[in-house]
Amino acid sequence: MKYFVDFQRMPKGALRPLDEGEVVPLKISAGSDPSLLPNVGDYVLIDNSMYRGEGRSSFTGKVRSRLFRYICANEESNCAVTIVVEDTDDDWEKLVKE
Template identity: 45%
Template sequence: MKYSIDYQQLHKGQKRPSDNGDIVGVTFDSESGFALIPNVGDVVNVPEMEGRCGVYGVVKSRLFTYLRSGEEIFCGINIVVEEVDIDHGALIKE
C-alpha cells in the first residue's frame, strides 16, 4: 500500500482549513517500514522550509481516504492542525 500525508492549517476563527498545497511532502509505502504521524491532540510544529508553507498548533482531525487502482491500494492521509495558543514551557524545557 502506498501512503501520502497532507497537512492543512485551520486558522483561528475559520470554519475550514486553508489549502496551502504540499506542506511536508511525505510519501511512503508499507514495504519500506513505518512513518510516525501525529494523533488528534498532538502539538505539531512544521516550520516554513524550502518554499513550502508550515503549520503550527494542535491536531484537530485526521482523515484516511483509501483508493484502489487495479491491484494497488493508495491511502491519502489529511491532517488538520488547529491554530491555538500554546504554553511552550509546559511542552519542553530548552
C-alpha cells in the same frame, strides 16, 4: 500500500482549514511504519523556513482531525491522509524543556 500525507492549517475560529499545497513532502511506502503520523490532540511544529520562496508554509498547532482516503485501483492500493493542524493559544514553553 503507499500513504500520501497532506497537512492543512486551520486558523483559530475558522470554519475550514486552508489548503496551502504540499506543506511536508511525505510519502510512506509499504513496509514503513505510518504510526509516526501525529494523532488527534498531538502538537505539531512544521518549520519550512529553509524553503522560503518555494511556497511551503510553516505553522504550529494541535491536530484537530485526520482523514484517511483509501483508493483502490487494480492491484495497488493507496491511502491519502489529510491532517488538519489548528492554531492554538497553548504555551509551547510548557510543552517541553529545550
